[in-house]
Amino acid sequence: MSDLSAFPITRRWPARHSDRLQLYSLNTPNGVKVSIMLEEIGLPYEAHLVDFGKDDQKRPEFLSLNPNGKIPAILDPDGPGGKPLALFESGAILLYLAVKTGKLVPADPARRYETIQWLMFQMGGIGPMFGQVGFFNKFAGRDYEDKRPLQRYVAEAKRLLGVLDGRLDGRDWIMDDYSIADIATLGWVRNLITFYEARELVGFDSFNNVAVWLDRGLARPAVQRGLEIPSRP
Numbered sequence: 001m002s003d004l005s006a007f008p009i010t011r012r013w014p015a016r017h018s019d020r021l022q023l024y025s026l027n028t029p030n031g032v033k034v035s036i037m038l039e040e041i042g043l044p045y046e047a048h049l050v051d052f053g054k055d056d057q058k059r060p061e062f063l064s065l066n067p068n069g070k071i072p073a074i075l076d077p078d079g080p081g082g083k084p085l086a087l088f089e090s091g092a093i094l095l096y097l098a099v100k101t102g103k104l105v106p107a108d109p110a111r112r113y114e115t116i117q118w119l120m121f122q123m124g125g126i127g128p129m130f131g132q133v134g135f136f137n138k139f140a141g142r143d144y145e146d147k148r149p150l151q152r153y154v155a156e157a158k159r160l161l162g163v164l165d166g167r168l169d170g171r172d173w174i175m176d177d178y179s180i181a182d183i184a185t186l187g188w189v190r191n192l193i194t195f196y197e198a199r200e201l202v203g204f205d206s207f208n209n210v211a212v213w214l215d216r217g218l219a220r221p222a223v224q225r226g227l228e229i230p231s232r233p
């Protein structure tokens with residue numbers, strides 16, 4: 001039995017099964033990357049809801065694990081050397097879980113770096129830019145009189161979709177096989193055209209390879225399950 005009591009986050013979110021990986025998250029586009037990954041690889045885990053409605057992500061117990069105050073974060077009782085490992089940043093968590101289990105990342109070093117490259121393309125491009133489209137199209141930024149910020153992020157989102165569409169030309173997945181690069185990206189593309197209501201705005205239907213890839217990804221049972229974990233209250 002692992003002892004996770006040294007981690008203050010377990011005071012607010014106690015582990016019922018301290019031998020299982022602990023996930024602190026919400027089913028946002030960054031959060032679902034990790035729940036989808038965990039569902040895909042079949043590693044036993046316990047999901048804890050970080051409720052934004054209660055500002056849970058700013059509580060001292062959460063900040064003790066992630067000083068950046070954002071989900072997702074994990075605590076793996078069985079980290080490197082058999083010791084517990086706390087980790088935040090969805091890209092780092094995906095990579096950690098892939099390397100730990102030898103799943104969803106190629107073993108060949110060159111292919112592995114290529115996968116990491118596309119993972120970083122999501123982390124540094126698709127996530128931040130699509131998020132700004134959401135802010136200026138659906139949330140507080142919608143009321144701004146100056147529409148140039150919205151136009152800038154829509155143009156950048158279209159450009160990024162074009163890059164992804166080119167990569168997916170003649171391919172089922174971003175790499176040859178389904179990988180952490182797809183897992184990182186699927187939830188963001190889905191969110192852009194659903195929750196952020198930007199389907200027409202970004203001309204999504206002209207990116208046929210992306211549309212077909214998205215449907216292919218969403219058809220995976222593990223993706224469907226992961227998208228709901230942890231569900232909003």
Ligand SMILES: N[C@@H](CCC(=O)N[C@@H](CS)C(=O)NCC(=O)O)C(=O)O
Binds near residue numbers: 029031069071089
């Ligand atoms: N780069 C971080 C971004 C995480 C992030 O922005 N999470 C959002 C949800 S998608 C969040 O926790 N927002 C809450 C807040 O900003 O207060 C990652 O990929 O893990």
